[in-house]
Amino acid sequence: MHDGAQRHGDRSEMEKRVRPSSGSGKDVDCEGSAPRVEASAALETLGRLSTSQRFMIDLTAGAVAGLAADSVMHPVDTVKARMQANIGGSSMRAALFQSMRSLAAFRTLYHGIGAVLMGSIPTHAIVFSVFHYTKQIVEQQQLSQRRLLTEFTCAALGEIASLSTYVPSEVIAKRMQVSSVTNPGQRPPYLSSFHALGVISRTEGIRGLYTGLYSTAARDIPFTALQLTIFEQLKRLFGISDSSHRGASSGGMWINGALGGVAGGLAAAVTTPFDVAKTQLQTTNKYRGVWHCLSHTMRYHGFRGLFRGVAPRVLWVAPASAITLSVYERMVSLCSKAMAHHPDTERISS
Numbered sequence: 001m002h003d004g005a006q007r008h009g010d011r012s013e014m015e016k017r018v019r020p021s022s023g024s025g026k027d028v029d030c031e032g033s034a035p036r037v038e039a040s041a042a043l044e045t046l047g048r049l050s051t052s053q054r055f056m057i058d059l060t061a062g063a064v065a066g067l068a069a070d071s072v073m074h075p076v077d078t079v080k081a082r083m084q085a086n087i088g089g090s091s092m093r094a095a096l097f098q099s100m101r102s103l104a105a106f107r108t109l110y111h112g113i114g115a116v117l118m119g120s121i122p123t124h125a126i127v128f129s130v131f132h133y134t135k136q137i138v139e140q141q142q143l144s145q146r147r148l149l150t151e152f153t154c155a156a157l158g159e160i161a162s163l164s165t166y167v168p169s170e171v172i173a174k175r176m177q178v179s180s181v182t183n184p185g186q187r188p189p190y191l192s193s194f195h196a197l198g199v200i201s202r203t204e205g206i207r208g209l210y211t212g213l214y215s216t217a218a219r220d221i222p223f224t225a226l227q228l229t230i231f232e233q234l235k236r237l238f239g240i241s242d243s244s245h246r247g248a249s250s251g252g253m254w255i256n257g258a259l260g261g262v263a264g265g266l267a268a269a270v271t272t273p274f275d276v277a278k279t280q281l282q283t284t285n286k287y288r289g290v291w292h293c294l295s296h297t298m299r300y301h302g303f304r305g306l307f308r309g310v311a312p313r314v315l316w317v318a319p320a321s322a323i324t325l326s327v328y329e330r331m332v333s334l335c336s337k338a339m340a341h342h343p344d345t346e347r348i349s350s
Contacts, residue, residue, distance in 0.1 A: 051136065053339060058129040061331035066124025069323040070116050075109035076316035077116075080309045081177040081279055111176040114193035119169020123162040128328060130158035131228060148229060155228035159221045167216050168209040172196045174282045212281040215290040219274030223267045230263035231325055257326035264321020265314050272313055273297075273306040 134154040176190050190196035200208045235241035238259065240251035251259075268275075277293040280286070287293035297305045 051133070054136070055129050055133050057332055057335040057339070058132045059125045060335055061328045062128030063121045063125040064331050065128070065324045065328035066120040067117060068327045069124075069320040070120040071113075072323060073316050073320040074113050074116055076312055078109045078111065078177045080312035080316055081174050081283075111173075113173075115169045115172035115176070115196065118193065119166050119173075123166040123169075124324065124328075126162040126165065127155075127158040127224060130161045131155050134158070148233065151229045151232050152225045156221050156225040158228075159224035160217070163213065163217060163220070166220070167213050168197075170216065170278075171209055171211050171282050172200065174279060175200075178283050212278050215274060215278035215281045215293070218290050219271050219278050222274075223271045226267035226270065227263050227321060230266060231260055234259040234263060251329075253326040253330055256329045257322040260325030261318045261322035263325070265318035268314050268317035268321075269310060272310040275313055276306060276308055279309075 131154050134157050135150060138150050138154065172190075172193055176193070176196055190199060197209075204211075232241065235251070235256075238251070238255065240255060273294060274290070276297060277287075277290050280293050280297070281290070287296060294306065301308070
C-alpha cells in the first residue's frame with residue numbers, strides 16, 4: 001500500500017513540519033512548511049466532519065483513485081493475464097514480445113479497459129468507504145483494542161462488499177485480454193466491453209458473469225486486508241498517520257505513494273496463487289473450483305506454476321497500489337478543504 005527504517009530524528013522533524021509551533025502560535029518556518037500546514041489544515045477539517053460527510057469523501061476519493069490506477073496500469077495486467085491463461089508456456093518476455101510486435105498487437109494491451117473502469121470506479125469507492133466507516137464504528141464503540149485486527153477485518157469487509165461490482169467487470173476484462181492469445185488469427189469473440197457483457201449474459205446467464213467469484217474472493221479479501229493494514233501500519237511507523245483524525249495521512253503524495261507501493265507489492269506476492277486460480281477459472285472450463293485448480297496446478301506445474309506471473313503481478317500491483325493510495329489520500333485532503341466552509345461542517349465544529 002520504504003526501504004529501510006526511518007530514524008527517530010527524521011520522524012520528529014516531519015512532525016514539526018506538520019504542526020504549528022506551540023507558544024508563539026506561528027507556523028514553523030522551514031523548507032516545505034506550506035504543504036505541511038496545508039495538510040494539517042485538511043486534517044483539522046476532517047476531524048470535524050460528520051460520519052456521513054466522511055463516508056461521501058471516502059466514496060469520492062476511492063472512485064478517483066481507482067480510475068487513476070487502472071487507467072495507467074491496465075497494459076501490465078493484460079500481460080499478466082495472458083501468462084496465467086497459458087500457464088504451461090508463455091514467459092513474461094514472450095508475452096511482452098507478442099504484445100509489442102506491432103501497433104495492432106500493442107493496442108490489444110488495452111482490451112477490456114472499458115469493463116475494468118466500469119468495475120474499478122465503484123469497487124474502489126466501496127472498499128475505502130466501507131473500510132473507514134466500519135473502522136470508525138469499531139473505534140467509537142471501543143469494540144476492539146487490537147488495532148491491526150480491526151484494520152484487517154474492516155478492510156476485508158470493504159472488499160467483500162465490493163465483489164458485487166468487481167467480479168463481472170473482471171470476467172469481461174480477462175476474457176477480452178486473453179482472446180487474442182487463445183484464439184490467434186481468428187476474429188475476436190467480443191467487439192467491446194458492452195458486447196462481451198451481452199454475449200456472456202445471453203449464453204451463460206448471471207452465473208457466467210460471476211465465474212470465479214470464490215477464487216476472486218479468496219485472492220482479493222486477504223490481499224485488500226493485508227494491503228490496507230500494512231499501509232496503515234507504515235503510516236504510523238513513519239509518523240504521518242494522525243490518530244486523532246481517523247488515521248488520515250499528513251504525508252505528501254510521494255511518501256504515500258512509496259508506502260502504498262510497498263504495501264501493495266507485499267500483499268500481491270503473497271496472494272499470487274489465488275490470482276492464478278482466478279484467471280484460470282475465469283478463462284477456461286477445466287476446473288471444478290479454486291482448490292481443484294490449485295491442486296492440479298501444483299501437481300503438474302509445481303510451485304513455480306502456483307506463482308506463475310508473480311513478477312508482472314507485483315510490477316502491476318505495486319505501482320497501482322502506489323497510485324491508488326497516494327491519489328486517495330490526496331483526494332481526501334482536497335475534499336476536506338472543499339468542505340471546510342460547508343454550513344453543516346461549520347455547525348458541527350461550533
